[in-house]
Amino acid sequence: DSGVTQTPKHLITATGQRVTLRCSPRSGDLSVYWYQQSLDQGLQFLIQYYNGEERAKGNILERFSAQQFPDLHSELNLSSLELGDSALYFCASSGDILGNTIYFGEGSWLTVV
């Protein structure tokens, strides 16, 4: 158990819908990272937050957004969902801004039908 908690574990939704994935980082960790893992694209970095502020942006679509709240949990919002958004979404956390060693949650499986 890495200490990073993600909910929901599995989610099935229809195209065009919007979903929110939630992540609670390890106790004391200030940085939260979101990754998307799909069969054809591998592990893609989406976005990083540190202590409530966006720190780095990767291959995140405009239809996706994220935020980190004062209690340090983070949410990834996915809207206007397409079939190609079906993937495993991982949250990871680390204790410092440089992310020296990140620890992954178990992921949220999103299936868009």
Place this chain on the structure above:
Amino acid sequence: AQSVSQHNHHVILSEAASLELGCNYSYGGTVNLFWYVQYPGQHLQLLLKYFSGDPLVKGIKGFEAEFIKSKFSFNLRKPSVQWSDTAEYFCAVNANTGNQFYFGTGTSLTVIP
């Protein structure tokens, strides 16, 4: 931009065979290097990491990796694999001055009993 290359996409070995998975990165500065393992249906777990010091690092479950700066490589090794090592292995790089983790595309290892 940094990039990470894992040249072996799929490796199949018999139990007790030796393993070496290649990882090369492109970044001219100081880097932190990681290997993560993802067992079937599970999240990514840290296998080992290198920040500085002895370039030969030992991780969990008998794995080790050697950082060769001149070759920009951080290959993963294990003298004798077991069936339970069947998993996906990801190499990752994090620059000392950056926030992002760059992951390779992963190597799928199948160990045949």
